[in-house]
Amino acid sequence: MISTGRTLRGILWLIAALYWGMAGAQSRSSTGSLRGKVTDAKTGEELIGAGVVIVGTYLGASTDLDGNYLISNIKPGDYVLRVQFIGYATQLITDVSIRAGETKVLNVALKPQTESLNEVTVVGRKSTVNLESAKSEVTFKFEEISQMNVRNVQELVAMQAGVVRSPDGLQIRGARVYETEYIIDGISAQDPLAGTGFGVEVSSNAINSLSLITGGAGAEFGGGSSGVISTTIREGGDRFEISGNWQRDYLINAQNPTSFNTDIVEVTFASPIPGTRKKMTIFNNLTTRLTDEYFGPTANQLISSLLPEQSKLLAPRYSNTHIHTLKLAYQLKPGTKITFTNQFSLSINQNTRMLQIVGFDAILVPGFQYARSQNLDNATTYTHKSILNAVNINHLINKKLGVNISLGRLFTNLRADANGRPFRTETVDQIFDEDHIVTDPVEIFNPGDPTGTYFVLPGNGLVNNGGISPIWHDHYAQEYSIRTKFTYNPNDNINFISFGFQHSANEYQWVDVIRPWVGAPIKINDTTFTPSISIGSSNDIWAVRPHNGGLFVEDKITYKGIQATLGLRLNYWAMGRFADEAVENSQSPVINQVREDYLRKTTQLLGLRWKARLMPRINVSFPVTENNVLYFNYGHSMRMPHPRFVYAGLDPVYQNRSFLANLGNPDIDPEINVSYEVGIKTKVNKDLGFTLTAFNNNRFDYIVSRSVITRDPTGRFVTRTMFINQDYARIAGVELGFNYRWLSHYNFFGNAAYQVARGKSNSARESALQIAQNGEVQLSREQYLAFDRPWNINVGLMFSPDSTFKVMGRKITGFRAFAIYQYTSGFRYTPMRRVGELEVRPGVERPLFMPENDKFLSRLATPWHNVDLKISYDYFITKFTGLTFSIEMRNALNNKNAQIINPVTGRAYEFGDDVPNDWRDPRPEFNGPQERGLDPRNPARYLPPRQMLYGITFRF
Missing domain, CATH: 1.20.5 (Single alpha-helices involved in coiled-coils or other helix-helix interfaces)
Structure with missing residues (x-):
């Protein structure tokens, strides 16, 4: 290696x-030359001292007293021209071609700034590569997104370099799924307790623009350590528009092989509000997605205990998602604009990945509850409700100074229970535990045995005795936040300074109970027993009010083609009064060393104890030759620990008294990422661009678990599981991207990433298990991480012909096609080797396998291949009125992509394969009474098979 x-x-x-x-x-x-005049678009007045720069070169000029400019010695090629002047929107003019010996004339009319100091107007087609940015960043506008077969933010981001989609969520450059900063209209939209990396869902048709930054994020971002996903919601235009879309994967019979009983309905309207002279607009989108997925069995009816009366309407299928977007925009005056966004999403399903208790969940496991598939009416049902409100104020104070203020409220609530059942009944008069029983009819393993002792075959291992899910969970997170960013542009066309702050006041409540019926009165023969004080067999209950925020300053320096951004961010946080009081209370279970460290490392201010950390950010880019830019990024970023690691078990009343219960650590620090990146961006011509990037991320202070001795409320010494910062990981890789336009009708794009993620452990729980099994020596060794998937390749094509494109002499205007091929390395696994035979019954022996621990996670399972297609045809009745017919194929080649790996074979189980000895072997010759575990033929062991969706869209 x-x-x-x-x-x-x-x-x-x-x-x-x-x-x-x-x-x-x-x-x-x-060489050639470029000259022209820069004027005011409204008055025609010449602008003196305007900066004119050829992007990706050292060439530029300033306009003279007559507004004229001249740039000489330009090598032949295709360029982007940037023209800027104080008080006016910067203009980028793409596809400027210079020929040898030519003096090209290009006059530019600039419009006054109307919203912000950094407004940019693009004239011409989008450039194939952004030579101005020193970041690893991709940006998509609504027009591009509408051509793709993507339904939400996650599906769009999953097409980009360095982003891998797994059952857990999205992993950016080898990080864990929760490390992403997810922003909607300037406000954090991530559920901080669910552990998925996302919270509020946005329909793709409601996105105005989406920016993904995987390297070189600016100092204004401080909530994620792997990448930033920033989404801007669409606004209404200057005329009334309404559109609707209906997709389903069957026309008549929902039982066909390419149907998952899916319906997707969407309605959008946008308009100026009458009586406001088009200064105020409204945008509204409503989306509903219903599907039974591909697993086969479903519950008769999902019931949400948060919305019991509406469940029949809102949750008729296995997975149900409802999204509503509302945005109002008001141009108060030139230079001042106010917007209000309300983003709502509701999901009701039985996917266990909705809740990922960070550091403890088994990673990379699909969320289908296979063990309960014979009775999903008793399985865990999840309801996730999210509401985001954002007010954004953009104001130009003067020609040099502007400010953006974002005020937000995020509320997320997740409930998980036994398909809508109450927390627990007043009395317990039945058995709720999900013990497996032999499937009826019972089959005797050894009929006629002379000893008189008979055994029965164990069935398939699925729970089927009428018991219910033992999970009862409810959490909510409410976050009030303010973000303020000032931008200052001195009259030198060199410096662009930004500074500001962000502060969030949070309220978290967490209730997690296992087997909640434990502790209720038991009714036997009409006798009611005294209620127990126990809350389930184990629990974790707390309500806290932490704070966090940051101050930042950044200076973007542009001089003769060189760009350098120097930034510094100070992040601060307070764990809240709940943690402070637990530390100060000598009777609380907080470890003495933690108490001493917390008091020593925090500062008392405004009644709370605070910590802070400085994080530098540096971005540099400069042309080496024309249209070839070298860039470098260096930065520190951090991610706050999951609140469960901080607050678990600190409440003096509601304490989990089970063995090895969790104990929070108020002194725990954020997880840190120190990143380095170097790359090139090359614009070969106006139709072809490349990027090549090498990166190295060093992650420190990952959280691990340890066993400690403390006192419980009665004064007894007990063992608890506590969390500390100790683990680390190293992720290094290289990414290649390209964008190629051909004949104005075809747009090819692609990216490839190779990366390696190594560290000491995959989760907080695993670190403790390694010590228990192998001691500190094993933990000190670096190994592949389970979420390391080295190769990720995406290649796509957009085809959108205009009136000049003909097939057999006929125009095909209105026809559009989108296709993408995706390749991803399979999951890592530890191989197993055959070491002998295990007797099943006389004369029959089953192969015996043992894991090769010296090759821990060294092998890669079969890779994923996926092809998605979308073909559509627009039929216009008038300029703005028409219909669109579409056919969409997901996994068009029907590839079987394994997501549950048999470590004996390195692929998903197929009947006849050998399996580990702690798996059930369904082959009849090996089926004996000693079999344990589940039948390995879980339908979720593969990703979804081929699905075809038929759609129709109308618009007026």
Whole structure:
């Protein structure tokens, strides 16, 4: 295996060689010139001192007293021209072609700024690569998103370099799923307690723009350590528009092989509000997605205990999602704009991945409750409700200073229970435990045995005795936040300074109970027993009010083609009065060392104890040759620990008294990422662009668990599981991306990423298990991480012909097609080797396998291949009125992509395969009474098979 350091050095040498080659080839060409005049678009007045720069070069000029500019010695090629002047929106003019010996004339009319200091107007087509940005960033507008077969933010982000989608969620550059900062209209939209990385869902048709930053995020971002997903909601336009869309995966019979009984209905309208002279607009979107998925069995009816009366309407299928988006925008005056966003989403389903208790869940496991599939009416049902309100104020104080203020409220609530059943009944008069019983009819294993002792075959291992799910969970997170960002642009066209702050006041409540019926009165023969004080067999209950925020300053310096952004962010946080009082109370279960460290490392202010951390950010980019830019990023970022690691078990009344119950650590610190990145961006011509990036992320202070001795409320010494910062991980990789336009009708795009993620453990729980089994020596060794999937490749095509494109002499205007192929390495697993035989019955022996622990997670399972297609045809009745007919195919080639891996074979189980000895072997010759575990033929062991959706859209 080639070391990470050698790999990165090889990438740097490759980058250098590419540039030397480009420099040598282009230096032999003759040059051209560019001249013109810059004026005010409204008055026609010449603008003196406007900056005119050819992006991706050192070439530029300022306009003279007559507003004229001249740039000479331009090598032939296709360029982007940036024109800027104080008080006016910057204009980017794409596809500016310069020929040898030519003096091209290009006059520019700038419009005054109307919303913010950093307004940019693009004239022409979107550039194939952004040579101005020193970040690893991709941005999509609504027009591009509408051509793709994506339904939400997650599906769009999953198509990008370095992003891997797994059953847990999205992993960006080898990080864990919860480490992403997710923003909607300037406000955090992530459920901080669910552990999924997302919270409020947004329909793809409601997205105005989406930006994904995987490297080089600015100092204004401080809530994530792997990447930033920033979404802006659409606004109404200057005329009334209404549209609707209906997709389903069957036309007549929902039982066909490509149908999951899916319906997707969407209605959108946008309009200026009458009487406001088009200064105020409204945008509204309502989306409903209903599906039974592909697993087969479903509950007769899902019941949400949060919405019991509405469940029949809102949750008729296995997975039910409802999204509503409302946005009002008001242009108060030129330079001042106010928007209000209300984003609501509701999901009701039986997918266990809705709740991921960070650091403890078994990772990379699909959420289908296979063990309960014979009676899903008693399985765990999840209801996730999210509401985000955001008020954004953009105001230009003067031509040099502007401010953006974002005020927000986020509320998320997740309830999980036994399909709508109450927490527990007043009395317990039945058995609720989900013990497996032999499937009826009972089959005797050894009929006629002379000893008179008979055994029965154990069935399939599915629970089927009428018991209910033992999970009862409810949490809510309410966050009030303010973000303020000032931008200052001195009259030198060199510095662009931004500074501001962000503060969030949070309220979290967490109730997690296992087997809640334990502790209720038991009614036997009409005798009621005294109620117990127990809340389930185990529980974790707390309500807290932490605070966090940050101060930042950043200076973007642009000088003769060189761009350098120097930023610094100070993050601060307070765990809240609940934690402070637990530390100060000598009778609380807090460990003495934790108490001492917490008091020493925190500062008392405004009645709370605070911590802080400085995080530098540096981005640099500069042209090496024309249209070839080298860039470098360095930065520190952090992610606050899941609140459960901080507050569990600190309440003096509601304490979990079970063995090895969890104990929070108020002194725990954020998880830290120190990232390095170097890359090149190359614009070959106006139709072809490349990016090549090498990155290295060093993650520190990952959370691990340890056993400690403390006192319970009665004064007895007990063992508890506590959390500390100790683990680390290293992720290094390289990414390649390209974008190619051909004949104005085709747009090819693609990206490929290779990365390696190594560390000491995959979760807080695993670290403790490693010590218990192997001691500290095993934990000190670096190993592959379970979520490491080295290769990720995406290649796509958009086809959108205009009136000039003909097939057999006929125009096909209105026809559009989108296709994408995705390849992802399979999951990592520890191989098993055959070591002998295990006797099943006389004369029959089952192969015996043992894990090769010296090759821990060293193997990759079968890779994932996926092809998605979307074909649509627009039929216009008038310029703004028409219909669109579409056919969408997901997993068009019907590939079987394994997500539950048999470590004996390295792929998903197929009948006849050998399996580990703690798996049930369904082959009749090995079926004996000693079999344990579930039947391995879980339908969720593969990703979804082929699905075809038929759609119709109307618009007026």
